[in-house]
Amino acid sequence: MGHVSVAEHRAAVARLLGVGRVAQVALxxxxxxxxxxxxxxxxxxxPRFDNSAMDGYAVCPGSPDQRSHPVVGDVPAGSAPDFVLAPGEAARVMTGARLPEGTVAVVPVERTDASPTGPAPSRVTVVGEVAAGQHVRLRGExxxxxxxxxxxxxxxxxxxxxxxxxxxxxxxxxHLPTRVAVVATGAELAPPETDPGAGGIHESNSDMVAALAAAAGCDVRRVEVCSDEPDDLRRLLDELDADPEVDLVVTTGGVSVGAYEVVRQVCSPLPTFDFVHLAMQPGGPQGLGRYGSTPVVCLPGTPVGAFVAFHVLVRPGLDRRHGEPGARPGHAAYAGRTRRTRAGRVQFVTSVLHDDGTVTSPDARHLTALAAANCLVEVPEGIDQLIDGDVVVVHPV
CATH class of the missing domain: 3.90.105 (Molybdopterin biosynthesis moea protein, domain 2)
Known part of the structure; x- marks a missing residue:
């Protein structure tokens, strides 16, 4: 296995994912x-035309002191008046109605002697001054x-x-959503409502990663659990590669150096694949490449490792495909007891960002801490402990 930095592998994933699909769709x-x-x-x-901002009367005063006007038309919204207001005339208009040519202003019905309901009167008297342009929405304003x-x-x-x-x-x-298939691998994985037996575990990665992909704007087309038999995985990958409705495959498990690492066994002989171990915790073992023509991103099998790796390595590339600006990391003050970290690798600690701008890391193991977390605290390679008051980089999740 090669050794690359987190930044290098994140960039490699982005290159593999490439540019997403775009389409003209109905607005x-x-x-x-x-x-x-x-x-x-x-x-x-x-607006498409000059129209009234009020229920009232369009007026074209013949003189500054004119208050009483003959009503020469009635214009409900949606109609187009076929007359022109001459000096001294008025027309009843509704909100949004197209104004007849010659309109100087609109007077709200409340400032007239007219009833707000019923047929239009033959004459209307305006109360107060009329300012040119009042309650008129101009075309294109x-x-x-x-x-x-x-x-x-x-x-x-x-x-x-x-x-x-x-x-x-x-x-x-x-930008159209990336169509994703998720494949969790492992002989020990038992489906929901199935007894895992003495050596098995309850499978959780498939739907966790599918949910992460959906939250990233993807269209999750397939969610599969595969055994550690290479032929089974090869058949499944062949099937997914032949499916025109799958843009990306994300696998979990089988990427380390053990005897039964099925993803590495099947894919590492292919010249289009690369398996690496990042200086990163959790989620060090990673892989990526193309199976046939289909991009495949290979995440580790531990749920926390898969969760962190998806957020840190895969989500940025998906955001780019979808035209998303992506979440930017922030900063917060670490609060709590001194926490030892492992120098020599970047660590992403499942943590809780609070409203007061502080961040704490639950004193819990693995999945319990993950379930409580709303962010990841990034601890650089050269740091071996977090001390109360340290300013840390925070990635929202």
């Missing part, structure tokens, strides 16, 4: 949460056609759907 609720692969450009002015309203890389949010659709956009180019 609707199903696009929500995706990232734009290209700028979204307004197809129409917003929000957005003009051709304006970029969503930049590539930004998320399709409910608000962007509203803006885009209002500006005449019907489709949007987005």
């Amino acid at each position: 609707d609720r199903h696009a929500a949460g995706r990232r734009l692969a290209a700028d979204l450009v307004a197809a129409d002015d917003l 929000d957005v003009t056609a051709g304006t970029v309203i969503g930049t590539a890389g930004s998320a399709v949010t409910p608000a962007l759907i509203a803006l885009g659709r209002s500006a005449g956009c019907t489709t949007v180019e987005v």
Whole structure:
């Protein structure tokens, strides 16, 4: 096995995953949460025409002191007036209705002597001064056609759907989810509701990694548990490589140097694979390559090691494929008893980031600590202990 740094292997995983698929899709609720692969450009002015911001009366005063106006039209929302207001005239208009040409201002119905309901009156009297342009929404005052309203890389949010659709956009180019198959390996793994027997364990990696992939925006197509028989794994990988609906395979287990490391046995003879041991704890043993034409990322078999390796090594590459900016590490003050760490390798300690900006590491073993964690504390290679008050790098999980 070769030895590479965490950063080098993370970059290798990103190169293997490459650029994801993009597609033009309908700008609707199903696009929500995706990232734009290209700028979204307004197809129409917003508003599309001069319209009323209030229920009331469009007026064209014949003189500054005119208060009483003949009502020459009634314009509900959705209609297009076929008349022009002459000086001195008014028309009843509803909120959002297109204003007739000649409109100087809109007077809210509350500032007139008219009833807010029923048929339009023949005349309306305005209370108070009328300021030109009041309660008038001008065509294009929000957005003009051709304006970029969503930049590539930004998320399709409910608000962007509203803006885009209002500006005449019907489709949007987005990054598509990576279609993933997860394969957990190990003869000792017992499926749920099955007695593991004297030497077996309850299998958990398959659905844990599948859940991590789904949280990273992937479309999990297959979740499999495979024995330590090389022929079984080879048949499964052949099947997944032939499946056009699988973009990536993630395996767990079978990557170390033992006698029954099935993933390494099957894949290491292939010139397209590389197995390494990172200066990283947990999750040192790693592998990656292509089985046929399908990218395969090989994670260790311990649940904590697989969890940490997915977050540290795989998630960044998936974020890039999906156009996601990715979570940036932060900093916090370590609080608690002195904790010894293993110098010579980067350690990722399952920890809890608190609202007060401090971070603690549960005094618990392995999976109990993992279940309580909301972050990973990164301890550099040259550090052999964490002391109360140390400023540490924190990765959210």
